[in-house]
Amino acid sequence: MHVRLEPQGRQLTIAGRRRVGDLVRSLGLVTGTVMVIRGDDLLTDDDMVEDDEAIELRAVISGGAR
Amino acid sequence: MKCKRCAAKATVQLRSHNTAFCKECFVFFFQRNVERSIERERMFTREEPVLVAVSGGKDSLALWDTLVTLGYRTEGLYLGLGIGAYSAASQRKAEAYAAARDLPLRIMRLEEEGDGLAIPEAAFFTRRQPCAACGTFKRHHFDRAALDGGFAVLATGHNLDDEAARLLGNVLHWQLPYLAKQHPVLTPTHPKFVRKVRPLYRTSEYESATYAFLRGIDYVVEECPNSHGATQLVYKDLLNRLEETMPGSKLAFVSDFLRHAHPLFAGAPDSPAGECARCGMPAFAELCGYCRLVAEIERRRSQAVAHS
Numbered sequence A: 001m002h003v004r005l006e007p008q009g010r011q012l013t014i015a016g017r018r019r020v021g022d023l024v025r026s027l028g029l030v031t032g033t034v035m036v037i038r039g040d041d042l043l044t045d046d047d048m049v050e051d052d053e054a055i056e057l058r059a060v061i062s063g064g065a066r
Numbered sequence B: 001m002k003c004k005r006c007a008a009k010a011t012v013q014l015r016s017h018n019t020a021f022c023k024e025c026f027v028f029f030f031q032r033n034v035e036r037s038i039e040r041e042r043m044f045t046r047e048e049p050v051l052v053a054v055s056g057g058k059d060s061l062a063l064w065d066t067l068v069t070l071g072y073r074t075e076g077l078y079l080g081l082g083i084g085a086y087s088a089a090s091q092r093k094a095e096a097y098a099a100a101r102d103l104p105l106r107i108m109r110l111e112e113e114g115d116g117l118a119i120p121e122a123a124f125f126t127r128r129q130p131c132a133a134c135g136t137f138k139r140h141h142f143d144r145a146a147l148d149g150g151f152a153v154l155a156t157g158h159n160l161d162d163e164a165a166r167l168l169g170n171v172l173h174w175q176l177p178y179l180a181k182q183h184p185v186l187t188p189t190h191p192k193f194v195r196k197v198r199p200l201y202r203t204s205e206y207e208s209a210t211y212a213f214l215r216g217i218d219y220v221v222e223e224c225p226n227s228h229g230a231t232q233l234v235y236k237d238l239l240n241r242l243e244e245t246m247p248g249s250k251l252a253f254v255s256d257f258l259r260h261a262h263p264l265f266a267g268a269p270d271s272p273a274g275e276c277a278r279c280g281m282p283a284f285a286e287l288c289g290y291c292r293l294v295a296e297i298e299r300r301r302s303q304a305v306a307h308s
Helices: A020-026 B023-040 B058-069 B084-101 B119-126 B130-148 B160-172 B176-181 B205-214 B231-245 B249-265 B289-307
Strands: A002-006 A010-013 A034-038 A054-059 B012-014 B019-021 B049-053 B073-080 B105-109 B153-155 B195-197
Touching (some): A020 A034, A034 B205, B012 B205, B019 B023, B023 B058, B049 B058, B049 B130, B058 B073, B058 B084, B058 B205, B084 B105, B105 B130, B119 B289, B130 B153, B130 B289, B160 B176, B160 B231, B160 B249, B231 B249
Parallel strands (some): A002 A054, B049 B073, B049 B153, B073 B105
Antiparallel strands (some): A002 A010, A034 A054
């Protein structure tokens, strides 16, 4: 599957079919800090992403003063 | 996973609430939560004009969208910070949102308020972190615009994660005056100030991003380039790791603070004694913090020009 990480703009290719929650954790991300987007839809932790699909992981954390 | 309200397939999972929703039910849930926060804290009524500070980001646009949908009287205010491509993109998003929905939006740009007042120049001339000048400029221009526009209320898009991170920082350093001021409603301490409210204080960043996405709001996904390494982001990361293990921790931290601890810190409000000799806004000294900063920038800029 093709995974695009935003706002970094990084592209990853991951082999095989994955459950969303497992995929997010395998990338070292904390659940609840990214939206998992497939087309116009959001996915939940128990949704499956197939090998030939493309998804976007969009960070939701913003702001921050020094 | 099924929607808790209608049993359709869920697209949004909220572990902090131990629930999940389909698109339509999540939008309803989000808007109802914001409305309840407004009513619980008596932030404003549907008769009062509300100035909404919009940055082009997910939180402020989600807030504006919700207030408009709920029938509140709003007008947007965008303050351009002069941070290169980031500010240009932010302004485009805010303008596009307002134009598509025929909503009134005021545009102010720091670089048009005076030479050297854009955030990068202000940071350069004062030799301080950009965020220091940014906060001072925002407070002044938001206060000024609300006063000049005759608004009763200024609403900002600070969310639960912002409030939890701020609370953690204030508790770690026992910042008592800041703990006293940490509340979703700041009542005016001077006739020239308006009420300041944070209707998203019980709404997580994930929820506001999800709401913006599901409502088709095109917001700035990129982060402010000055936020890299920001202390608040370290606190947010810590809190999110805690939240992953113990869902609901952020909401409990903030809401329990407000319910049990805030009254212990809240003393007599710190009222500005007079008005600034330069701009006329409330001030604790001869000049307000904004005018002191502008004067410093002007002085250092003049020195730089004289030495060039």
